[in-house]
Amino acid sequence: MSTPQQAGNAGPGSPSSLNVSVYLPEPINARLRAERARTGLPYTAILAASFDRLEPDELHEWLHRDLPAGGGDTMPISATWRRPGGGVQVQMRMKQEQRDWLDQKVELHRAASRSALVVAVLDLGLPHA
DSSP: OOSHHHHTTOOTTOTTEEEEEEEEOHHHHHHHHHHHHHHOOOHHHHHHHHHHHOOHHHHHHHHTTTSOTTOOSSOOOOHHHHSOSOOEEEEEEEEHHHHHHHHHHHHHTTOSSHHHHHHHHHHHHSOOO
């Protein structure tokens, strides 16, 4: 999933295509839809291009910005606790290898979930309106 061209190859007719559900806050979903309208690329290709724009430290910092500075014995506060409202479910078409790669990134960055990682990547990598 390192290039948009590779990421966009998981079409509906491909036997190894999977629907991968992620939950996005509405503002991120709106930016994703705008980028798709602007580029014509599928969501998975946009996600791949967003990953390519990021530095690993930048992503790690975004994902763990709510952790207390000293570690502490308290549960870290999540940004989602401060934001009312739910997310929008988005389906991304991926090949098994792409989903495995994404799940490896979830583990590598110690993201809370696949959706949390995707939100971070899109928030950092997508153009702002």
